[in-house]
Amino acid sequence: MNRMNDALELVKKLRTFLPAESVLHETEDVRPYECDGLSAYRQTPMIVVLPRTEDEVAGILKVCHALKIPVVARGAGTGLSGGALPHPQGVLLSLAKLKNILGIDPAGRTARVQPGVRNLAISEAAAPYGLYYAPDPSSQIACSIGGNVAENSGGVHCLKYGLTVHNILKLRVLTIEGEILEIGGNGLDAPGYDLLALMTGSEGMLGIVTEVTVKLTPRPEKAQVVLAAFDDIRDAGNAVANVIGAGIIPAGMEMMDKITTGAVEEYVHAGYNIEAAAILLCESDGAEEEVAEEIERINEIMRQSGATEVRTSRDEAERVRFWAGRKAAFPAAGRVSPDYYCMDGTIPRKNLASVLAGIEALSAEYGLRCMNVFHAGDGNLHPLILYDANHPGELELTEEFGAKILGMCIEAGGTITGEHGVGIEKINQMCSQFKTGELEMFHAVKAAFDPESLLNPGKAIPTLRRCAEQGAMHVHRGKEKFPELPRF
Amino acid sequence: MQEIVDQLAATIRAAAASNAPLCIRSGGTKDFYGQQDKGRDGGSGSILDPTAYAGIVDYEPTELVVTARAGTPLMQLETELNSRGQMLAFEPPHFGTGATLGGCIAAGLSGPRRASAGAVRDFVLGVRMLDGRGDDLSFGGQVMKNVAGYDIPRLMAGSLGTLGLLLEVSLKVLPLPAEERTLRLSMNEAEAIETMNRWAGKPLPVSATCFCDGELTVRLSGATSAVRAARAVLGGEEIAENSSFWKSIREQANPFFQSGKQLWRLSIKSTTVPLSLPGKQLIEWSGAVRWLSVDAEMDNEAVQALVRKAARDAGGHASVFRSQTPAPAVFHPLPRAMMNIHRRLKEKFDPMRIFNPGRLYSEL
Ligand SMILES: Cc1cc2nc3c(=O)[nH]c(=O)nc-3n(C[C@H](O)[C@H](O)[C@H](O)COP(=O)(O)OP(=O)(O)OC[C@H]3O[C@@H](n4cnc5c(N)ncnc54)[C@H](O)[C@@H]3O)c2cc1C
Ligand SMILES: Cc1cc2nc3c(=O)[nH]c(=O)nc-3n(C[C@H](O)[C@H](O)[C@H](O)COP(=O)(O)OP(=O)(O)OC[C@H]3O[C@@H](n4cnc5c(N)ncnc54)[C@H](O)[C@@H]3O)c2cc1C
Numbered sequence: 001m002n003r004m005n006d007a008l009e010l011v012k013k014l015r016t017f018l019p020a021e022s023v024l025h026e027t028e029d030v031r032p033y034e035c036d037g038l039s040a041y042r043q044t045p046m047i048v049v050l051p052r053t054e055d056e057v058a059g060i061l062k063v064c065h066a067l068k069i070p071v072v073a074r075g076a077g078t079g080l081s082g083g084a085l086p087h088p089q090g091v092l093l094s095l096a097k098l099k100n101i102l103g104i105d106p107a108g109r110t111a112r113v114q115p116g117v118r119n120l121a122i123s124e125a126a127a128p129y130g131l132y133y134a135p136d137p138s139s140q141i142a143c144s145i146g147g148n149v150a151e152n153s154g155g156v157h158c159l160k161y162g163l164t165v166h167n168i169l170k171l172r173v174l175t176i177e178g179e180i181l182e183i184g185g186n187g188l189d190a191p192g193y194d195l196l197a198l199m200t201g202s203e204g205m206l207g208i209v210t211e212v213t214v215k216l217t218p219r220p221e222k223a224q225v226v227l228a229a230f231d232d233i234r235d236a237g238n239a240v241a242n243v244i245g246a247g248i249i250p251a252g253m254e255m256m257d258k259i260t261t262g263a264v265e266e267y268v269h270a271g272y273n274i275e276a277a278a279i280l281l282c283e284s285d286g287a288e289e290e291v292a293e294e295i296e297r298i299n300e301i302m303r304q305s306g307a308t309e310v311r312t313s314r315d316e317a318e319r320v321r322f323w324a325g326r327k328a329a330f331p332a333a334g335r336v337s338p339d340y341y342c343m344d345g346t347i348p349r350k351n352l353a354s355v356l357a358g359i360e361a362l363s364a365e366y367g368l369r370c371m372n373v374f375h376a377g378d379g380n381l382h383p384l385i386l387y388d389a390n391h392p393g394e395l396e397l398t399e400e401f402g403a404k405i406l407g408m409c410i411e412a413g414g415t416i417t418g419e420h421g422v423g424i425e426k427i428n429q430m431c432s433q434f435k436t437g438e439l440e441m442f443h444a445v446k447a448a449f450d451p452e453s454l455l456n457p458g459k460a461i462p463t464l465r466r467c468a469e470q471g472a473m474h475v476h477r478g479k480e481k482f483p484e485l486p487r488f
Numbered sequence: 489m490q491e492i493v494d495q496l497a498a499t500i501r502a503a504a505a506s507n508a509p510l511c512i513r514s515g516g517t518k519d520f521y522g523q524q525d526k527g528r529d530g531g532s533g534s535i536l537d538p539t540a541y542a543g544i545v546d547y548e549p550t551e552l553v554v555t556a557r558a559g560t561p562l563m564q565l566e567t568e569l570n571s572r573g574q575m576l577a578f579e580p581p582h583f584g585t586g587a588t589l590g591g592c593i594a595a596g597l598s599g600p601r602r603a604s605a606g607a608v609r610d611f612v613l614g615v616r617m618l619d620g621r622g623d624d625l626s627f628g629g630q631v632m633k634n635v636a637g638y639d640i641p642r643l644m645a646g647s648l649g650t651l652g653l654l655l656e657v658s659l660k661v662l663p664l665p666a667e668e669r670t671l672r673l674s675m676n677e678a679e680a681i682e683t684m685n686r687w688a689g690k691p692l693p694v695s696a697t698c699f700c701d702g703e704l705t706v707r708l709s710g711a712t713s714a715v716r717a718a719r720a721v722l723g724g725e726e727i728a729e730n731s732s733f734w735k736s737i738r739e740q741a742n743p744f745f746q747s748g749k750q751l752w753r754l755s756i757k758s759t760t761v762p763l764s765l766p767g768k769q770l771i772e773w774s775g776a777v778r779w780l781s782v783d784a785e786m787d788n789e790a791v792q793a794l795v796r797k798a799a800r801d802a803g804g805h806a807s808v809f810r811s812q813t814p815a816p817a818v819f820h821p822l823p824r825a826m827m828n829i830h831r832r833l834k835e836k837f838d839p840m841r842i843f844n845p846g847r848l849y850s851e852l
Contacts, residue, residue, distance in 0.1 A: 105759070106689065107685050107686075107689065107759050108685065108757055108758060108759045109685075109688060109689050129689070130689070130690070131689065151635065152635050152639075154633055158633070159632070162606070162610070163633065165610075165639070165642070166606060166610050175825070179825050180825070181825055181826060181829065182823070182826075183826075185755070185803055185804050185805060186756065186757035186802070186803025186804055187755035187756045187757060187758075187776050187777075187802075187803065187804035187805070188602065188603065188607065188755060188758075188773060188776045188777070189596075189607060189646075189755050190755075190805060191805045191807065191819045191820040191822060192819070192822050192826065192830055192848070192849070193643055193646070193647055193651075193830055193833060194596075194609055194642050194643050194645060194646055194647075195643075195826075195829065197609055197639045197642030197643055197645075198638055198639055198640075198642070198643050200639060201635045201638070201639055202638055202639075206638075218688075218689055218690050218691045218692075219691065220691045221691050241550035241551075242550075244549075244550050244552060244663075245549060245550040247573055247663035247664070247666070248663070249662065249663065286691065286693075286710075286711070286714055287691065287693075287713070287714045287717050287718070288717075289711075289713035289714065289716070289717050290710065290711040290713050290714035290717075292713070293711055293712075293713050294711065346631040346632070346633050346634055347631065348548075348551050348553070348630060348631060349550070349551060350548065350550070350551060375633070378631070378632035378633050379551075379631050379632060379633070380632075380633045413629070413630060413631075414629065414631050415629050415631055415633075415634040415635075415636045416636050417634070417635050417636050418631070418633035418634060418635065419633055419635060420635075421635055422635070422636055422637075426636075430636060430637070433636055433637075434636075434637060435625070435626075437619075437623045437624075437625050438625050438626065438627065438637070441619070441625060441627075441640070441836070441837075442637050442638055444836035444837075445638050445640070445833065445836065446638075447832075447836070448829060448832035448833045448835075448836055449829060449832075460637075461637070
């Protein structure tokens with residue numbers, strides 16, 4: 001069928017209930033939607049729609065369902081795995097105009113918001129009540145709560161306060177048929193299967209989130225951070241284990257390697273020791289007395305673990321400055337290199353030293369620098385591979401390097417993605433992490449919600465054919481061989 | 489150990505081939521919970537008992553993760569964690585000495601610490617399971633953060649064995665609090681609901697609450713200094729029987745739970761004002777759970793209509809937790825669109841509908 005005619009036909013149908021400015025189809029109008037935060041993948045959508053209400057979203061879905069047109073949801077477009085990459089024959093459904101905070105209930109400690117509301121806007125609205133929304137991705141000034149739900153986003157505080165899945169109570173979700181599902185509830189649990197968990201992290205493939213009720217958390221009385229420097233990255237890794245082994249769950253625990261501290265120090269002057277092989281940031285929050293007690297213990301553990309330097313933030317300004325460096329890690333990468341590629345594997349922490357050594361070896365092999373920032377408390381690695389897209393072939397080399405890092409994460413007993421999602425980016429690595437039967441079950445789950453596969457088709461779960469073709473289904477958790485492919 | 493899995497898988501395949509239902513039962517400490525498992529034709533399915541598949545597979549305290557086989561006695565697992573200064577933070581009820589990890593996850597029940605620490609599902613990181621075809625599948629993993637693939641591990645929590653047979657489960661664990669103290673304050677129900685919610689909105693180390701008979705009992709857990717500071721703020725009298733009181737609530741050994749002929753559980757918005765319903769109530773989870781004990785004179789049908797409406801109006805749901813006479817529908821009815829999704833999911837995991845048919849909903 002002719003894409004042009006399809007588009008015009010669809011535009012006509014949509015404009016029967018949407019104002020003209022909510023339906024974009026001219027190339028220059030749809031171009032801004034061609035990629036998300038992973039700009040290596042680009043695709044202009046056939047049409048972009050910008051509904052203003054849940055009813056309009058339902059109307060759009062009904063039309064697309066009737067005409068069998070793929071629908072890709074988009075929040076703020078900060079995703080790092082190409083999850084919101086448009087479909088060439090599809091509708092890009094932007095939720096950006098659904099951006100109202102519908103209500104804050106300070107006594108019940110919840111907020112009811114539309115999907116396009118920015119993550120940070122929720123905490124800002126809750127601040128007068130001494131409350132905040134705990135998950136804080138680094139992108140929180142920009143990313144939407146709908147996107148957070150779709151990716152199960154985390155932040156630097158999630159070891160103690162949980163991921164998105166731990167901090168939401170209820171969703172309103174539209175199915176591809178345009179039917180509303182109320183998932184979860186105003187209590188702490190809901191009858192039947194835990195569809196709230198299933199929806200969280202489902203990357204826009206099961207339904208469109210049109211409303212989110214989040215839990216709000218009381219602001220701790222006080223927070224303080226310890227900054228420790230190590231001349232061996234293994235000591236830093238052991239320090240993390242020692243803190244946790246001592247029964248402390250820090251509010252945040254982040255590690256940066258030497259090349260990272262060098263890059264950020266030049267940029268924000270956080271006061272890091274740039275000679276150190278690695279630095280650790282370890283935060284304590286809670287009641288005044290509690291923080292004092294915990295900070296003292298953390299100091300002691302850092303020293304015993306071989307830290308060459310240990311400093312504690314003396315006031316709020318210094319705490320913010322210590323964190324500023326960590327928060328500037330991505331932009332700093334952007335300053336020292338024309339392009340960078342952010343990976344997101346998670347590993348059991350005990351394998352940190354060997355995985356980092358492996359990354360270093362690969363870095364030498366590929367001739368590409370790699371910065372390591374690490375959510376150390378929960379084992380989530382963010383290697384940033386530095387490259388230059390203008391050098392022919394360098395992007396391909398970078399992707400190959402990245403794929404090998406993910407392979408190491410799987411072998412180390414971890415996973416290819418801790419919080420950024422599979423999207424289009426890691427779809428091939430899914431073939432290595434899961435067996436045929438498991439992938440089939442994922443497809444079956446999708447089919448239970450979206451039998452015709454119209455919602456974000458081709459993302460997150462590879463087809464078995466794709467896996468067979470790339471021949472990547474070799475090792476599964478270090479032991480099993482890829483079993484016979486039943487289909488071909 | 490693999491032979492046990494092979495045997496279980498063979499049993500499932502045979503059952504699927506002959507279209508004969510199976511009742512997953514790890515021994516049955518929670519037999520009372522859920523709908524009477526009648527099988528599909530009124531006859532009881534044969535028992536599928538996974539308890540032989542037991543033992544801790546992997547536990548490294550500094551990783552905050554434990555992996556154990558589903559047949560592992562809950563008691564053994566908790567003893568092992570405690571000996572390393574850690575715990576299952578959702579404080580699961582055992583309802584008997586023989587409770588297993590599999591039964592605990594499948595039943596999805598959490599104890600007094602739930603409102604502050606999270607529920608069973610919040611701690612589930614990975615599962616290995618046999619589906620209704622007898623296929624051996626693993627989802628999630630042994631790491632804290634993992635978004636590869638849909639979150640099937642959490643879906644299994646609370647599914648009452650209707651989606652598959654759990655073989656292994658990986659859970660996040662947390663350190664035991666350095667200190668715990670329990671305080672008691674006298675007040676009326678409305679004041680108690682207001683007070684519990686006010687505390688929950690402040691950075692206080694409140695780890696459990698319970699209101700019954702004009703007395704609000706509250707547990708503080710955490711660093712010694714934090715508990716001491718909070719104790720001064722909250723007031724009330726400290727009670728000596730700290731752990732035994734909360735155990736009696738968790739295990740429902742407290743006389744309240746045994747008093748009526750039917751025990752309802754209403755899971756609702758925590759700030760809901762006192763519910764006027766026939767019978768006696770006990771409140772937990774900062775007001776988010778109201779237990780209702782109904783006495784013998786009341787008519788089942790009438791109670792059911794009243795309770796379900798009250799729960800719905802309060803943004804939640806109600807289930808029959810225990811009943812001396814069989815309850816017609818144990819769990820809160822689902823809207824049609826939700827039931828459709830449930831039915832389709834069941835079909836995908838268990839196409840022949842052999843696992844615990846009807847235990848959760850008659851349609852499943
Ligand atoms: C500088 C930077 C730092 C970052 N730091 C972090 C971090 O610390 N932690 C972290 O977890 N992530 C981080 N991210 C990744 C990203 O911000 C998150 O994944 C975020 O949740 C995406 O939200 P979004 O609104 O931009 O979603 P988009 O990118 O627009 O979409 C993401 C996915 O969600 C789907 N989607 C969006 N809205 C809906 C909806 N309403 N209903 C159904 N599906 C929907 C889309 O189809 C897509 O699959 C970072 C990104 C950047 C650029
Ligand atoms: C002689 C004898 C005496 C006993 N005495 C006692 C006693 O005094 N007290 C006592 O409590 N127990 C007793 N038991 C029972 C047994 O030892 C354990 O109670 C049992 O293993 C615990 O089951 P559970 O409570 O974990 O779950 P169950 O009650 O068996 O199951 C709860 C729910 O979970 C589901 N389920 C259970 N396991 C799985 C799984 N692996 N995968 C998926 N779904 C699952 C079930 O289908 C059910 O829906 C006795 C057993 C025997 C043989």
